Amino acid sequence: MAQPKPVTxxxxxxxAGNPNAGKSSIFNALTGLRQKIGNYPGVTVERKVGQARLDGREVExxxxxxxxSLTAQSPDEAISRDVLFGWFAAHEPPPDVVLVVxxxxxxxxxxxLATQIIELGYPTVVALNMVDQASSEGLEYDLAALARGLGVPVVPTVASRGDGLDVLRATLCEAVRSPLAVPLEPLVEEQLDALASALTAPAGLARxxxxxxxxxxxxxxxxADRFGPALAAQVRAARRALADAGVPWQGCEAAARYAWLTDLEQRASRAxxxxxxxxxxxxxxVVTHRWWGPLLFALxxxxxxxxxxxxxxxxxxAIETVTGWVGEGTRAALPPGPLADLLVDGVIAGVGSVVIFxxxxxxxxxxxxxxEDSGYMARAAxxxxxxxxRVGxxxxxFVxxxxxxxxxxxxxxxxRTIGTRRDRLTTILVAPLITCSARLPxxxxxxxxxxxxxxxxGGLLRLQGVALLGLYALGIGGALAVAAVLKRSILRGPTPALVMELPPYRRPLLQHVARDLTDRARLFLRFAGSVILSLSVLLWFLAWYPRVDVSAAPALAQQSLRADGRNPDEAAALAAETANWEGRLQLEGSLMGRLGRAIEPLVAPLGFDWRIGVGLVGSFAAREVMVSTLGIIFAVGGETSESDAHLISRLQHATRSDGSPLxxxxxxxxxxxxxxxxxxxxxxxxxxxxETGGWKWPCFMIAYMSLLAYGGAWVAARVTVLLGG
Amino acid sequence: MIDVLDRVAVLGLDRAPAGGWVRVVELREQAAENDCRLREMGLYEGARLLVQSTGDPVVVALLGTRLAVCGRCAQHVQVSLAAAGD
Structure with a gap:
């Protein structure tokens, strides 16, 4: 083994490491961060940075x-290659130490991959992760023999349990460079020497x-991109020389490296x-069976x-009840006026209507x-x-x-895990059609x-769940249909071939799942407490101002007159109706009402009135805003009675100005x-x-999705009418 | 005669029997789009694999892991049948 490099x-x-090797688990354990972990390729698609102190030193x-492999075949793999080669950014030096998981x-x-990285010549440590699972499969390794063969320290770890991490931390401070260079065919080595001599880099890295x-x-x-046309010509000449000698350049590495690794594994295997x-x-x-597989996926x-x-x-x-209590308590505690209305109709109705989901x-x-954690995602793909x-x-x-x-x-x-640019673009352009959690509310x-x-x-399914499944299926179907059109038109290209690892099934770790859910809940509540809250206050303001003098309305005046002399029940009903009229007149005269009226002609062909139109405008900032907008509109709009305490019943009883259901x-x-x-x-x-490097494709995406949404909504309304709806 | 026997013994991975061991003989030029990745994942000339399931995709076990290879790609991976202990 070479001498330890003095640690700076x-x-x-x-x-670095293969997908699913446990890199992110080790990264989280070493840095205390909460990088997402999953049991399928492509969870980490960009480099993440975290700090920690090791042996009194600041470590990034x-x-x-x-x-x-370092033969990067997709944008995510190219990030790994570029960081390790020092190509990632001009201002970013190559790493001091590499930890290969x-x-x-x-x-x-x-x-x-590990030997390819060790050959780069950086001080390297190998973390042999998941040794517990290997042991359960009967695999035992002589770690000293493995370390001798690789020329770097090998530390056994079980990252999910934190086993071996203290030793790993200590070993990172003693990382060593290895002289390892897996021997390739002499003719290949000859060409490599010639190419490496043209590169200004340390010997290992240059090779x-x-x-x-x-x-x-x-x-x-x-x-050509990195070093100029002269080196590109030299690469092509080297390939020709190999081909002339009957050595295909495409296969010059894999067989030799695997032969060397087979030998190493035999020396290091105890069981x-x-x-x-x-x-x-x-x-x-069963899960990947031709017939059972799709059935299980659907199930x-x-x-x-x-x-x-x-x-x-x-x-x-429970959340709805608590929101109701908070609203009532706030209303009771404050004197009537704008502040009470802002808090109850704006903040609590707006934020509460989203938090409930x-x-x-x-x-x-x-x-x-x-x-994700079980490994089913790869099977779904x-x-x-x-x-x-079939859609190209x-x-x-599908992942x-x-x-x-x-x-x-x-x-x-x-x-980023998809190699071909056309296929990557197609996937990016259709991904927003898949139903995300923001649509769920x-x-x-x-x-x-x-x-x-x-x-x-017979009770196995319920209609509401089937309706939800149908909407998700419509999103998937739409994405596949659009992908098929794109792959047969502007992004035409051969259908790529699937070569994918099937990771072993693993029992999801409770703490990972719990941490994921906690993070999601925190994110959602932060979103509700910031974006939704701000937009709710804005929407309330738009709905509340300018104030409309509702007492001057002739219809109300007539109603008030008619209320004289009625019995208490009739008077109360009329008072509620009057309040509704007041709310509706206020809403229609407000800034929101004027805005809604302005856009109503655009949404009227879909059967939407101006209130839904306003909700749609707000939802272009974030989909959930639709719910909070409806919450505010139907709270300020006064469409409320004893039975209309909650948004759902308010919507069920909402009417147009002619009294017909909305x-x-x-x-x-x-x-x-x-x-x-x-x-x-x-x-x-x-x-x-x-991800697409400009505005061309996002503009295209917005345009096609808007056309699809408008056209699809128009067709859906007509079909529902034809079906007797 | 030997040439004829060789032709018979070599078949596309998509036609290899499930449950049988095979050895990779050649990655045909048509697999060029993926041949580098196939080799790096262990499907290099001379590699021995167990065909776990046929159809599309084909599932093979090798090097302690399992790979799904779509039928279009598998037909360009030429293999010969190998004995379990070969």
Missing amino acids: ASLRVAI FIDLPGAY VDATNLQRNLF AMALRLLATPGGDDLA RRRAGATRSERIDR AMATVFQSIYAWATPLMG LPQILLLFLFLALL FVMDRLMS LHGRS PLLSSFACAIPGVMAA VYALMIGAFVPDRPLL FTPPVVAALLVFFVFACQCLSTVGVVVR
Whole structure:
């Protein structure tokens, strides 16, 4: 082993490894951060940075996206390669130390990348992670033999339990450079020497760069970009020389490296994997079965959406009750006037109407966390591959789409795992069509108000859950249909081939799931307490000002006169009706009413009145704002009585100015379909701008989604009428 | 005669029997789009794999892990049948 490198006062440690090896778990444990963890490729798609103190020194840890090789074949892998080669940014030096996380249950495949990294010549430490699982499969390794072979320290860890991390911390301060260079064919080495001599880098790094340029598809273009046309020409000449000698450049590395690794594994193995099918293999006989697989996938999705309704109801009821108490208490404690109305009709009605959906959102995230951590996501991609290939994408594209169930932003970013630009763009452009958690409050509100809670199939399913599932299916169907159109028109290209690892099933760790849900709840409440609160105050202001002199209204004056001499019940009913009229007149005369009237012609063909139109305008900032807007409109608008205490019943009893119901079946169908397809999230647009490198594709996305939303809503309303709705 | 036997013994991975061991003979040029990734993930010339399930995608076990390879790609991976202890 080489001499230890003297550790500097401030260290930069890059954490690299294969997908699912446990890099993010180790990063979290070392830095105390809460980077997302999952059991499928593509959870970490950008580098994350965290600080910690080790042995009295300030250390910066960089969690790199998972990669199978330094031959970067997708944007996320390119980030790992660029950081390790010192190409990431001009101002960012290469790391001082590299920590390679290796999955002990899958040693050879993980060491393929590990040896490539060790050869770069950085002081390196290998964390042999998940040694407990390896042991349970019968695998035992001689760590000293492994360290001798690799030329760097090897530390056994179980990151999920924190085992071995103290030793790992201590070892990082004693990281060493290894002289390792896996021998390739003499002719290849000859070409590498020639290429490396043209690069100004330390010997190990220069050889590694030369190998990447020689053996990577597109390596000549990379050489031209990084080093100029002369080196690109040299790469092409080296490839020709190898081909003339009967050595294909594409295969010059893998066979030699795996042969070397096979030899190393034989020397370091104390016990081999037990024979027979593993638990994951037995499970996959059903889960990835040609017929059972899709059926199980559909069943899993149906269970998720049924449970979102069935399990969340009691908690939602409790939040609703508390919101009601807070509103009543505030109203009673304050003198009548603008402040009381602002707090009750603006803040509490606005924020409360969104917070009530927290249980459903948490249930959605609970199921997603269980699917991700267990390893089912990769199976879902597997099961969907055949369908995805029909629309011109492969199953890998389905993982970003599944991530979009939580939020389109990680979904768009997860598309970095897709190698081909056309397929990545297609996936990015359709990901916002997948129903994200921000749509859930709108769906839940409208379904809760207008879809009867009727049992189906002898009580196995309920109509509300089926309606929710239908909206999610419409989002998926829309995404696939748009992908098919894009891949056959402006993004035409061959259907990519699926080559994907099936990670072993793992029992989801309770603390990871709990932490994920806590983070989600915190984010949601912070969002409600900031964005929703601010917009609620603004919307209340728009609904409250300017004040309208309602007493001058002839209809009210006549009603007041008619109330004289009536019995107390009739007088009370008339007083309530008068209050409703007052509220409605105030709303119509307010700034919000004027704005709504201005946009009403645009939404009228869909059957929407100006109040829904105002809600739609607000929802373009964030979808949930639709719910808070309706909460404020129907609170300020005075459409309230004893039975209309909550937003759902207010919506059920909402009427147009002619007294006819506002939310008829065609209107509800049109509104829901509009929300399925509309691009109503500024954050998503921002991420698409960043990921596509400009405004061209985001503008295209907004345009096609708006057309789809408007057209889809119009069709939905007409079809509902035809069906007798 | 030997040439004929060789042709018979070599088949696309998509046609390999489930439950059987095979050895990778060649990655055809049509697999070029993915050949680098296939090799890096262990499907290099000479690698031995267990075909776990056929169809589309094909699932193979190798190097302690399992890979799903879509049918279009698997047909360009030429394999020969191998004995379990080969």
